[in-house]
Amino acid sequence: MASSMSLLSEEQLLCPICLDVFARPVSTPCGHNFCMACLTAYWKDKPVCRCPICKETFETRPDLKVNTFISELVLQFVSLKVTDAHIWSSDQQQAGCGGAALCDICTDTKQKAVKSCLECLSSYCDVHLEPHHRAAGLKRHTLVDPLTSLEDRICKEHTRLLILFCRIDKVLLCDVCASSRHVDHDVVPVQRAHREMRALLGEAEDRAQQMIQERQQKVRVMKESVKQSEKETKDVIANSVQDLTALVSEIQRSQTELVKVMEEKQKAAEEETDGFISSVEQEIAKLQTTRVKLEELKQIEDQFNFLQSFPNSSLLPHTMDLSTFSFNSHVHHIEKSLRKSVSQLRMLLSKMNAEIKQLSDGTDASSSAMLRYVQQYEQDVVLDPATAHPLLVISGDRKQVRYAMGSGWSEYQILDPKMFTEHLAVLGHRSFSSSKFYFEVFVGEKTEWCLGVAAASIPRRGPLFRNPHSGLWVLWFLVNKFESFGVPNVPVHLGKVEKVGVFVDYDRGQVSFYDVQTATLIHSFTECFFTEELYPYFNPCDNEYGSNLDPMIIVPVSRSSGTE
Incomplete structure (x- = not known):
């Protein structure tokens, strides 16, 4: 095998576009070879397909298939190149430090291995390696310097060398894996992925410093x-x-x-x-x-x-x-x-x-500074229609929710177990279980609404009892005063607001509400003990306290608000 591959050089197996070893090579009708991803990207959005080398034009876009012959050549070439490029340097260092690979065939005293076979997944001493030099079938096997962990370098499913890396799934692949389950993925040779990620690591390290x-x-x-x-x-x-x-x-x-x-x-x-x-x-x-x-x-x-x-x-x-x-x-x-x-x-x-x-x-500048601080943790919150009470209407962009007065419904309409049946509530689509997040809601002239966050296990069927253990960290606005949902009839703030900012510091156990227009704090739940995921909670309420048909609207942060 080594003698047959010695006639090939690395330059003969390089893609003319990316100048790296072929990854899933394909051939054009004019006879030139490229990486499938490279050629596909080259032809993207072009009205006419031309060969990047000879410029021959193809009337119809060629149906590209992986050239298995070239793919095998690349595989064998990379296999032979493994030792020279020190890809297995970690194992070689182990061998030099007393962890040398031993012959897997020796039954008495284990002899030091001189070669490892990537097909047999075994290491051999001089004596037991002899059949690989003599038997025709074994001669085609790929021999490399002795390795102590062959299984780690071989695909468990196809028993082929892992020579490719999928940038999308972040996994090592053999050529068969790349041609089957990763056909449309961004697959590159291991060497290229290693170079790129080391460069990325260096940039991140510099930025951290x-x-x-x-x-x-x-x-x-x-x-x-x-x-x-x-x-x-x-x-x-x-x-x-x-x-x-x-x-x-x-x-x-x-x-x-x-x-x-x-x-x-x-x-x-x-x-x-x-x-x-x-x-x-x-x-x-x-x-x-x-x-x-x-x-x-x-x-x-x-x-x-x-x-x-x-x-x-x-x-x-x-x-x-x-x-x-x-x-x-x-x-x-x-x-x-x-x-x-x-x-x-x-x-x-x-x-x-x-x-x-x-x-x-x-209110002085420090309040505005605090609002600007929490606003930087803004998250794109959208509503989850599957959780919405049947009397609520969700907008097409899932940014608005309103009470639909007069809509009729029955318990037989309830299909989703996540749906609220008594509270006029809807949850955000995404949950949070760490770090900080912030979102803003426009409530305008509404006379009643509830807003905050809810635990993932909050009951969807039946009533929600107003106590500190309800799983809701919510403010309830009633005409001109604010109450905590968990503590009834105790105002925590007086007045009205048009736009509310909700800030959650999950790790510190804190939920804060801000009047965005005046950059003032309305109320904070502190020393909370969160044990599960939290979802943004919205309840536009009904018309008990006057006309209340306006929607609650999730709005993007405007950092000029309250900060002038």
């Missing part, structure tokens, strides 16, 4: 901002106290209130920043762990072990957008107001107290 440096820099900047803000706050407090203590008791009362509010504001800013820094440091730890894992993966020299160990999911963990958070000092305009108040005395005292109260109760 860059992200670590960016976050370390952000942490340094935030710590410096907090330190500077603390100094400015102390200076303003000292100046304000000095001015206010010279005034009468009414000014002293304003002074006390000012110090209290500013210290609370500073504390809140520090706590918010500490939480952000903690999240960033956690991301740094995750990225450092990821970098270590990437480095460990990168150290795997054996192409097969490398490809089998290569993760199917994203190489990098999900991280936050650092630009969505910055430290905002709040002391400068207060100091300016104080100086005016001291010079104008009683006329400005009332204004000063009003501003202090506004600082304590009002």
Whole structure:
């Protein structure tokens, strides 16, 4: 076999398009050979099919079939090339370290193997290898340097060498697998896949390092901002106290209130920043762990072990957008107001107290920053019609749900066991069981609705009882107040909203609701204990509290809302 293949060179088995060893070779009517995927891509969207080499035109598109003769040549060539290219370097290292392959035929003292047969899946010493040099049938077998784990390199189904890699299914293939179950898949030689994935690994490693440096820099900047803000706050407090203590008791009362509010504001800013820094440091730890894992993966020299160990999911963990958070000092305009108040005395005292109260109760830039932070975890949520109550109407794009007043239905219409039968509810199509996710819903002028998330095991038949163990983390809006579904008749927020943002941090056990227009927090469920998948939950409710036929609409995030 070696003598017959020595007349071939690698250049003779290269595809003229991708310049790599043929993968599922096909031949054109003019006699030229290409990878099936390469030629198919070359002819895609072209009105006339021409040979890429000689430019001969074909009136009808040729029906491409794998050239089995060339495919066999490639297989044999790659098999003979295995040892020279050190594809089995991992096993050879084991042999050099005391894990040498032994003859599978020796019955007494096992002798060291000199060759392994890819057809027999056995290793042989000099004595027991002799039939492979003498018998005509055995001469056609493929012999390589001794291997300690032959089975790992051979297709279990077809007992042929694994020389191809499917980019779609991320699996190693033999030529028979590629020609049967992976005909329309993107299949490339193992060597090419190894080169491409190592390059991808290198890029991910560089990006991880860059992200670590960016976050370390952000942490340094935030710590410096907090330190500077603390100094400015102390200076303003000292100046304000000095001015206010010279005034009468009414000014002293304003002074006390000012110090209290500013210290609370500073504390809140520090706590918010500490939480952000903690999240960033956690991301740094995750990225450092990821970098270590990437480095460990990168150290795997054996192409097969490398490809089998290569993760199917994203190489990098999900991280936050650092630009969505910055430290905002709040002391400068207060100091300016104080100086005016001291010079104008009683006329400005009332204004000063009003501003202090506004600082304590009002919404500032930190709320907008928090909304921008959670919005970066937006997910594309669509409704699952199979779960919808029969009196609900789902739009064609599965983004809207409304109550259909007057629609008649009976229990005999219920076909899907996932369907709600009493609650006018519908679930999102996709579930979540880790990490963070966010979506926004336009409720407009509706007089009643329920919105939030539900556990996968929530009952679909019969009533849902309002208690903290109902499996619902939902806000119920009634005319002008909000209640938690699990705690009846206890308002958690007053007023109306037009657009609601729902943010879930599964790992921390938190569900938060935001008024997107004003960038304010409506309510949060904290310290929740999630044990199963969560689904977005929508209930447009009926007309008990006035006309309520408008739909609930899942809308894309507009990050200008509430952030101006």
